[in-house]
Amino acid sequence: MTGGSGGIGGAVARRLAADGTAVVIHYSGGAARAEAVVESVTAAGGTAVALPGDIAEPTEMSELFDAAERRFGGIDVVVNTAGIMRLAPLAEMELDAFDRMHRVNVRGTFVVSQLAARRLPPGGALINFSTSVTRLQQPGYGGYAATKGAVEAMTLILARELRGRDVTVNTVAPGPTATPLFVEGKSEEQIAGIAAAAPLERLGTPEDIAEAVAFLAGPGGRWINGQVLFSNGGIA
Template sequence: MTTNHQARTHEPPVARVAVVTGGSRGIGRAVARKLAQDGLAVVVNYAHDAAAAEETAAAITASGGRAIRVQADVADESAVAAAFDRAEQEFGGVDVVVNCAGRLALSPIADLDLAVLDAVHRTNIRGAFVVAQQAARRLRVGGSFVGFSTSVVGTQFPGYGAYAASKGAVESITLILARELRGRNITVNTIAPGPTATDMFLDGKTPDQIDQLAKTPPLERLGTPEDIANVVAFLTGPEGHWVNGQILRANGGMV
């Protein structure tokens, strides 16, 4: 990974550039690696875990790709703007933005600590809006923005009230943003995964709960981060560019 500006000036130009928030682990890491495999230079955003973000970026560069890691709390508009500045400085622009950063809290609505509600909504609503705002300002013509929701918005499992409410907000701005970007050939879509085997999903669940959720889709398994990364690659690639303003429930057939 190059950090010297003089060295960067001798590198070949990059055709396409992606900013992936929450790119240090889970779905975000899989997305960053998949987009790099498809030839994009990747800015791996992270909030706290610099070591994990470095692992993601190092894996990409070890495979012949180009990646840098950039710290930013997605709810901090100044930090996010600086991350996009870094993408433009390092690689010349931004063509794909994927907002994988998110926060999950499980609790019955009656018992939920409102401080937890505020934290969830700060990341999942304010953060999603901040990243979408920068994407709208920075994406080059022909680019793509992908947000993340959850299939729980549709399944409405008990205990997911705060999380589903925050992701419903993400879904509600998807078509609005797509329409606001008319004339720039930019697509805006949101992916709503079902149960996916990430640390965030598995944390706090018993083996029986995980097994039950795995059996819920007709395909009778949990999704993998790679399953979701493949959907992102489709939506941000030329084959998926006619898909716009949509919520795609990538969940193995859950209602």
Template sequence: MSTRLAAEGLSVVVNYATDGVAAKEAVTAITSAGGNAMAFQGDVADAQKMVALFDSAEAEYGGVDVVVNAAGRLELATVADLDLDVLDALHRTNIRGAFVVAQQAARRLRAGGSYLSFSTSVLGTQVPSYGPYVASKGAVEAITLILARELRGRDVTVNTVAPGPTATDLFLEGKTPEQIEALAKAPALERLGTPEDIARVVAFLTSPEGHWVNGQVLRANGGMV
């Protein structure tokens, strides 16, 4: 996603919590292609870290025009069996983290800018064991829709992308080949989404061409019911 946004001409700050290797690889890919990028380490739920992240972006590039918050945790358990400590950790990243980043975006984005967060199409499919994750993403969607109205008059768009089954490490982890095959057949297009599919949606919604789309949740899922 960061490389696609860089290809659209944006200077990029790649934030990471723990995987510094992947972040540095993304920065190298962008700079090798002639783009501008830097890495920053920060927990999205840590308000001071996120202030420092936005300060760094403004100092390096002169301002903030696009914010994409794709940070998230996934834990699968039935409501009856869920460990509440796991729920707290999940919601710290997925809800508090979403709010912290959205707050900084609301304060810092320049006119013509865009804020984009991530939800999930499982909100509609209601798959058992996804309760804690879906609860957190329902909160993300609500925050997004309210923030779009709160930024009236700023010429800043606020949207959420809600992917369906997408072949990311987070999605594939812990699933059997049979489960993956069944999930791949769920969309009408009969395949898993790819990170590139989602990156194209993100690039559109954060571009001038997508600036008339505001206060929306876009379910990028290949036609899932």
């Protein structure tokens, strides 16, 4: 899984490992965080390894897929949580910030999805990540939401292109989730206001999102294909 050293990625890794899945935790710049996730998985009796790579570079990601196949004999599930977010009104956003989001969120998803499409066996699953902001249309999120809209389009079309392969392709779109990245730079008042917006009147947790991924990755999700699953407590 890509982005496995992040708050949501780490929770997904631990949840899938709890189901008996051997997990490859990809990271780009967070080696220490990735190793911490590996330690938490193995401490709970699971199997995990951390491997580096630039998500937007086909050669590096192909080598990561090769390493996973050599170590575990194959790849059954690909979860693509890697992504970055830069916020600013569209009229004020620096083009470099938008380009970086596009490189990671769009090109990176394309690279990983292409490799998954070529390598996943029958019964396999690809799970990409979008965001509920594509529905919320919040000011300041235009550049970020644009990259995630591209992820949704790419994912849903790929599901149709893999007709006859018995491989499911879906996207999980989290709402506001209590991760360090979300909390950073926000006041307690801002966080409370965002939490109150959902009918369940709380923020999501990384574990909430991990449950959605585990469903799509497991036998219960085999009839879910070509969909965007909004895991957001009803906020949108």
